[in-house]
Amino acid sequence: MQQASDNSMLGIYVSVPFCRAKCSFCNFASGVGTPEAMESYVERLCAEIDGAGANAVSLGAELPRRVDTVYFGGGTPSLLAPQQLRRIFAALRRNFDVADGAEITLEAAPGQIGDAILAESQRLGVSRVSLGVQSFIDRESASVGRLHTERECIQEIVRLRAEGLIEVGADLIAGLPYQTAESWEHSLEVATGVGLTHLSVYMLEIDEDSRLGQEVIAGGKRFHAHGVPAEEISAELYEQACARLPRAGFTQYEISNFAGAGHRSRHNVKYWQRTPYLGFGLDAHSMLRTTTGAVRLANPDELGQYAGAQSAREISRGGVTEAFEETIFLGLRMDEGVDFQGLAAAFPNELTKPCAEAVRDLVAEDLMTDEDGRWRLTLRGRLVSNEVFGRLLEGVAV
The missing domain is CATH 3.80.30.20 (tm_1862 like domain)
Known part of the structure; x- marks a missing residue:
């Protein structure tokens, strides 16, 4: 087990x-x-x-x-x-x-x-x-x-x-x-x-x-x-x-x-729950916590570059907006979905409000469900998940 x-x-x-x-x-x-x-x-x-x-x-x-x-x-x-x-x-x-x-x-x-x-x-x-x-x-x-x-x-x-x-x-x-x-x-x-x-x-x-x-x-x-x-x-x-x-x-x-x-x-x-992970080797990716959010690393995807210099890694730092976006599109990949109450407690209203408004439209189109504040993709939504994620986040200021 x-x-x-x-x-x-x-x-x-x-x-x-x-x-x-x-x-x-x-x-x-x-x-x-x-x-x-x-x-x-x-x-x-x-x-x-x-x-x-x-x-x-x-x-x-x-x-x-x-x-x-x-x-x-x-x-x-x-x-x-x-x-x-x-x-x-x-x-x-x-x-x-x-x-x-x-x-x-x-x-x-x-x-x-x-x-x-x-x-x-x-x-x-x-x-x-x-x-x-x-x-x-x-x-x-x-x-x-x-x-x-x-x-x-x-x-x-x-x-x-x-x-x-x-x-x-x-x-x-x-x-x-x-x-x-x-x-x-x-x-x-x-x-x-x-x-x-x-x-x-x-x-x-x-x-x-x-x-x-x-x-x-x-x-x-x-x-x-x-x-x-x-x-x-x-x-x-x-x-x-x-x-x-x-x-x-x-x-x-x-x-x-x-x-x-x-x-x-x-x-x-x-990966889907945004728990820290560390990747080693060609084209490996990492996500580690920092005091202000998270840092993501991406190793080179060319063998010669990887063998030659560790400094060739791509580094990106994310704050609240990036964390919110990841919580949405990674959380919705899982069958358990995203709990809106937890989302609202962790992120500011200017991020959660436009997303919640988009959910109502997506529910009406049978692309998502909203049961007691838990958002999930329907089978139709899974088939066009990238489109759904885009619509959920289009009102979020980057």
């Missing part, structure tokens, strides 16, 4: 931006790396972790030493060598107090978790694995460059559970090339019946910086761009998941996330 995340504790994100192959839809700061590049990166990563305390002091930020969640994302962190993972953990533990029972998550691709790295990760405290499945239909997976089959995915999940990992989750994408309501139903059926405890469901984003996105925009056929369903169909597939997964015991607790009872991602909840 998962523990509640302590708001006084820090969450840590570790970026490992190396993959065996890059998906055609991906625009993340990741790619195929040589063993030499990965070794050099781990050295730089450990140095950044060792400098975290001094960096926080220079920014006037509060840096909690106690840590209750660690998330290794990427990329494919399971491609690290066992000794590299040990060195990263050693750096974390000499600079922070990782709590007993901390939620430690490792992202992985099915078929790309070797026996040695699995054993070492468990020895070091990894308690949760998140698999980039995307689809249990072989044709759909292959169309975007995934290297696994449905059979391999199932075998991987069964193997991880047999090795004692209770928390095993997977990502699924609605809107992949050639996807239909019938094939999507198959993926949902497999996902809910194979022993997973957590599911993240995303609608395919046609990003102009990805290979697939460029081809879709150009109207071409490379990367199976001609097989990408219309946005309306992707939205219908998402709605299908929102209806199907709760019936199978996966409660939706955030726009894209569903979990069995007691199996929410404590680390991801930190």
